[in-house]
Amino acid sequence: MGNGDTRVRGIAARAGGWSARHRWAAVGIWVLFVVLATGLGSAAGRVDLKENDQLKGETHTAAQIIKDADITEPASETVLIQAKDANAKATDAEFRDAVAAVVKGVEGTGKVTDVTSPYDTKTISKDGRSALVQFDLRGDAETAGDRVEPVLNAVKDVQKDHSELRIEEIGGASMQKTFSDAFGDDFKKAEYSAVPVAFGILLIAFGALVAALLPVALAITAIMATMGLMGIVSHLQPMSDSANSVMLLVGLAVGVDYCLFYLRREREEREAGRDADAALRIAAATSGRAIIVSGVTVCVAMAGMLFTGLAGFEAMGLASLMVVAVAMVGSVTVLPALLSLLGERVEKGRIPFLRRRRRKGNGESRLWTAVLRGVLAKPALSVVLAAGALLAVAAPAVGMKTQNLTLDQEFGNSLPIVGTYNRVNDAFPGGSDPAEVVVTAKDINAPEVRDALADFKARAVSSGASRGPVEIKLHDAQNVAFVYVPLVGGSDQDKAGASLEKLRDEVRPATLGKVDGVQAPITGQVAGSHDFNDQLIGSVVPVFAFVVVFAFLLMLLSFRSLTVAITSIALNLLSVGAAYGILVAVFQHGWGASLVGAEGVGAIVTWLPLFLFVILFGLSMDYHVFVVSRIREARLRGRSTKEAIRHGVVTTAGVVTSAAIIMVAVFAIFGTLSMQSMKQMGVGLAAAVLIDATIIRGVLLPAVMALLGERNWYLPKWLNRLPDFTHDEAPEAALPPAREGERAGV
Structure with missing residues (x-):
């Protein structure tokens, strides 16, 4: 492959080179992998999470007692x-x-x-x-x-x-x-419409049928393989429909993005006058490397969900991690083979009315060239304005109120059963969702146990935790009793939660708690929400710390720059903060809520902030790695830092914009669903990606890097001993010649 071979290092470059030389073998191995994963997964069957297995604490203890008693x-x-x-x-x-x-x-x-x-x-x-x-x-x-x-x-x-x-x-x-009748098809419609939407945007971006099909094909095959792997893995870590939906979202987003990055770079190099082999080799060494760095970083972010201790989050994290890993491997192995096989035919199926206007020079965006001119002329002002705007958007997040949404918050007046639920709770507070005390003893009919049960029943009402009627159901053969206690507060989560705590902290210790050998965990809808919140709150710090620390280390090792690592974390946190602010403004304060059908919700669903942090941190790194890699590449090839910033941002702006539009469109589909929790997820993700791809990557990142100048590449001497994961591509001299315009950076 020419005299540059020995100079090109790194897994991505070697994988791309092998794939291009063994095209049919690479395609065959990928197809075999997808078929085997799908077949084995189908044969193994998917083990789904049981509702009561998703939590720890008393809810889990109660479920285990019931299970053991059969x-x-x-x-x-x-x-x-x-x-x-x-x-x-x-x-x-x-x-x-x-x-x-x-x-x-x-x-x-x-x-x-x-x-x-x-x-x-x-x-x-x-x-x-x-x-x-x-x-x-x-x-x-x-x-x-x-x-x-x-x-x-x-x-x-x-x-x-x-x-x-x-x-x-x-x-x-x-x-x-x-709910199944009303919303069961809602998710399927959203999932099925996501692929055509992504394909349509790619068709506009590339203007050619074959080029638009490649990213979608890679994403779909990665998703298919991951679905099979989920079936196999579910025998160790049970999965869920929620994990499947999140996997599809993430898989489509990163699968399309990675292919888009690779394909656009290969086309740029071809337009710059390089031959097919050289263009592929450069794409592998540059975009391929960026894909691996991004993929590993996203996987680390998704792995943060494994630290929550909540089985539902663990399933989502594992499923997302797997699909990102599969899409990453596919992008750096089978994609170069397909591009090598297709050659010029990747431009087949040109759509006349979608013919792309030629960009100026070497794939540089005219719009972002104009924006960058202003940003780099006054970087300090740009930082103040952009950061100030994002901090203002993030400000409402300070007063974020999270809770498990009640039925009327989740569905509004769209379902008659919500009215029934409220009427039952008005007439019989807590009657729709009673607390359930699962009592087990050596002899459930022992006099002291029966007396304690009667005492518990009486005190539950006299303490003010319940207005009754309290029902006791005995299972003599298993020595288990179920006590059903309607909680004062009914559908009011805060008041019902206070009644639950009264039962757990006052009534139980004074009655059942005094009898040796008696266990009496309290479960039910309110208890489940309470235990979930406690578990979630307890996991926030370790999850945040894990994701931030490991993302920082990966950026440090990948770019050999302390400054790049710190700024990447800071910008990503700002992006997540802005997303939180938008969520609170719309769904909690109701600003513009009518535009998305979210009137009267008044809170953010409990699980969303942590979920959004992990997903957004991972996806934000996707763009960040791609843009900074291009800037660093230009810097290594002799450009000044300021010129490298300009070149890196304007040459990646098109692909980042296309990728962001696809993500925003896909996430926005979920923002149209009737369930408020799904609507919040869709709006939060779409808003964050839009902000990240425009204000963060197009204004704030170049402005900050311009202000830092040569300090962007600062690495203290004591950190020189760290492993070198940069795997820099061959310098310009070692690569086949390009047209003069490309060398000059026109």
């Missing part, structure tokens, strides 16, 4: 019968007829068991206008939503005959079915 908890359902007339009461004959009709109707389906009348269980509201018929659905609780429709229909039939009453069903199974 008790299968059914899905519980409730039918609310409520008088519309303020003067009507549950004791009225017509009301009693409706209750009897509900009991008869649900029993007649053959799908339910343990049907209870409110007149037996005393589940009649304080004002006497509401009552609850309660029952369990037969079969596995996790699939109960598939079997609940006949029961829902039976309740609707009773409602038709009693128009003066409100008769509505709610419970785990009915909510599962409602």
Whole structure:
């Protein structure tokens, strides 16, 4: 491959060279890998996370007791019968007829068991206008939503005959079915529309069908292989649908980006007059190296999720890490082979009305050339204005309020069942989501245990944590008892949380806690949210520290510059801060909330800030590594620091902009979903990537580097012993000649 071979070092350059020389072998190995991973994953099957296995703390302890006792908890359902007339009461004959009709109707389906009348269980509201018929659905609780429709229909039939009453069903199974019907296809539509959107933008960027197809093909094959690997890995670390959706998002983003970086550099070198082999070799040594540095950095960021101790986050982190690694390997191995095979045919399928206007000189963007001229002329002013604007955008994040969104916050008035949920909670505070105390003892029927259970039941009400009724269900054979405690506060997360703490910290120690050998962890919806928040808050510092420290070390080793490492971390943190500020402004304060359909949410979903930090830090590094690599390359080839900055930014601006537009478009699709948590994720990611690719990379980065000058490349002598991961490409003299315009940097 010419006299430059011995001068080009690094994994990416060697991989690209081998791939170009063994084109069919490289393509064959990649196809075999994708087919094997997909086949083995399909054969192994995916093990999904159980809902109760996602948490630690008391929620997990309770789930383990139930599992060890081999008790299968059914899905519980409730039918609310409520008088519309303020003067009507549950004791009225017509009301009693409706209750009897509900009991008869649900029993007649053959799908339910343990049907209870409110007149037996005393589940009649304080004002006497509401009552609850309660029952369990037969079969596995996790699939109960598939079997609940006949029961829902039976309740609707009773409602038709009693128009003066409100008769509505709610419970785990009915909510599962409602959400699945309403939003199950929402995610699939978003996922399926992401690929055509990315392809459309690539078609505009390249103006050629084949060139646009390559990044999409690489991303899709990387995603397919990762799905297979997820199936295999799930037997060690269970996966989830959420992990799958995040993997698809990240895989599409980085898969397209990496291919875009490589392909654009190869085309630039060809336009600069280099032959096909030389163009590929340079792309491998430059963009290929940037892809590896970026990929490893993104993988490290994603690995931060493994430190949360939350199984759901661990699944998302592992799935994202795998897809980034697969896309990175594919970009530096099979892509050079495909480009070598296609040659000029990569320009096939030119779209006449999308024919790209020739850029000025060596692939330099006219728009960013004009912007950079102003930025580099007055770098100090540019830093003050850009950093000031981003700090102003980030300012609302100081007052961020996070919580697990209630049903009406998550779905608004879009689903009738949300109204049912609120009506049940108004009439029976905490009735929809009672705390569940799982009591286990050597002998659950021992007198001291029975007395403690009775005492707990009484004190739960007298302490003010519950208004009752408190229900106890015994499993004598397993020596386990379930105590169901409706919490005061109902759907108000803060008040219900305070009631839960009262149960855990006051009522339990004074009753069940006094009996030796008794365990009584408290679980349920509110307890799960409480334990999740505690676990999440406890993991924030280690996750942040891990991601920042390791990203700093990788940048230090990859660029051999303390300054570059520090500025990269600072700029990324500023980008994440701005994203937080936008989220708080829109979803918490409601500024412009109507534009995205987010009125009245008033909070940020608990898991989002940490999730966004990890994802955004990784994706921001993607652009940062690519731009700084180009600047460093120009500097090594003899340009002044200021000229290297100008050259590096304007020559990468096009590809960074194209990549950012794709990411913004894909993330914005998720911002259109009905669920507020998904909407927040989509808006946060889209806003952050847009800010990062424009203000951060186009203004702040070049301005800061211009101010620092030669100090950009500062490395203290005591750090010279660090491993050298720079793998610098061959100097200009060792590469095949290019046109004069390219050498002059025109």
